[in-house]
Amino acid sequence: MNTLTFDNSFVRELPGDALTHRQPRRVTGACYSRVPPVSVSVPGLVVHSREAAALIGLSESDCLTPQFTRVFSGNEQLLGMDPFAMCYGGHQFGNWVGQLGDGRAINLGEVINRQGHRWVLQLKGAGLTPYSRTADGLAVLRSSIREFLCSEAMFHLGVPTTRALSLVTTGEQVVRDMFYDGHPKEEPGAVVCRMAPSFIRFGNFQILAVRNELALLQQLVDYTIKTDFPHLGIPSKETYLQWIRQVCRTTAEMVIHWMRVGFVHGVMNTDNMSILGLTIDYGPYGWLENYDPAWTPNTTDASGRRYCFGNQSGIAHWNLVQLANAIYPLIGEVEPLQESMDVYVDVYTHGWQQMMARKLGFEKYEKETDEDLISDLLDLLPLVETDMTLFFRNLAVVNIPDGAEFSGRDDTSMAPLMEAYYTPEELTPAYKEKMIAWLKRYGVRLTKDGIPSDKRREAMNRVNPKYVLRNYLAQLAIDKAEAGEHGMVKELLEVMRHPYDEQPEKEHFAEKRPEWARNRAGCSMLSCSS
16 A cells, blocks of 8 residues: 555646635635545445556555555545545536535545556545535445446446445445435445546536636646646647547547446536546436436436436537637637537547447448438337347347348247337237337348358447446445445446356346336436435
8 A cells, every 4th residue: 555656746736725624615716625534433345446456556455454444434644645626617407506626525646556557546425625515525325335336337348437446434424315305314424435547527627717717727728638638749729629629539439338338427517527538426327227318317307307318419519518618718719619529529420320330230330221220229119118238138139040131020030129128018019010120121231241140149249238237236235235234235346347248147137127126216216415
């Protein structure tokens, strides 16, 4: 632990808050406030990620020491740490809300690993900061388990994401009103250590632009380019444009991955958008179980559905426009910024098409045949409650004889897909006829590529996961952990390490949502409460 090398460039190179107390307040002329994590009474390690630990040179034995638990609960600071909370603003549900900032997250410092890579260590739930507003800066075990498991599950799915190093209980109770309905209760407290090369968000730039702190805005942009985008060269007007184009590309690629695996972020506010194109802030997220593009996991979003599955690409574009507005004073021209936004549209459009082609087992996207084939399938899926993950995984098993046109004469052609339907009795003759007709067209399209069935199935199984962190699985692990049993948290982490493998002994983790979980809190919708 004491061999970790810290190089805290963010606090060294950017101006900080002149005040040092942690009480919530308006912070101006600064990118951060120095604030240490609060100590907890009885820290206890629940789980850690060996892969995340290896990124900063920590071994398994390092992670099992009392010192590891002390450090990543906030009870001990290592030599070289310089804790701080960042200042940023944001649009929430489309409305500018002013200063937000790290209200319950404290950055411990920036570790430089043996390969020269920078990893910022951040404790979530580490106590009050100047940005906590009316909250307490703490987190509960419920939300911390969800954050830890999803961060690592997304990494193993191949989705750009922040990482989670550890989950520690505090031995203290935290009061939360889970659904903001006037029924607060005490819950076990916890702290997650998150990791990323940078936690800078769109909102870091927005707050400075809105306040007309333009010299500081340029300083932050220059720092970001020098630290996280050094390949772009010396900061200049042209470099700024190259930078925002790259942010557009990586953001598009991230959302394409979300759509590929059925992930719904749930709260795509601009303060929850990473400048590196990483999935950040795992709050009221959810996994699309029955395919419904209008589904949102966030109770706060239930009426407007702004952040539903089908809106995610458009919201990402809207958020990028807000970032472009923020850096406009450094460019002074609308047209090149608009061209940068067009980069997002092009990357997302072409990337989504290629992604869908891969999910269906095609060698590449061919507009003539594939545009209608994909569109017709996505129109069919919501007509009957259909599990997205199981449908695409089992589609690889549909028997398409090599070199022969798929006949699809009767219901047997649908047999591999039956596992994906929540209510098979709703499969009317008319629906079956439509699906079988689609499967015939699909079979014809596959034969054009001439890929042997076994190779096609292997390729499809590399992009269509068998195991995702289904909402009800996370809730079952939470239920047990709140009763003091942490085994399922560790078991889920192990299963999610291999989401594309069959894992025969873990088949029950691949099953679709059970009926009891349809409307249960935590299994269907959640709030931002943590």
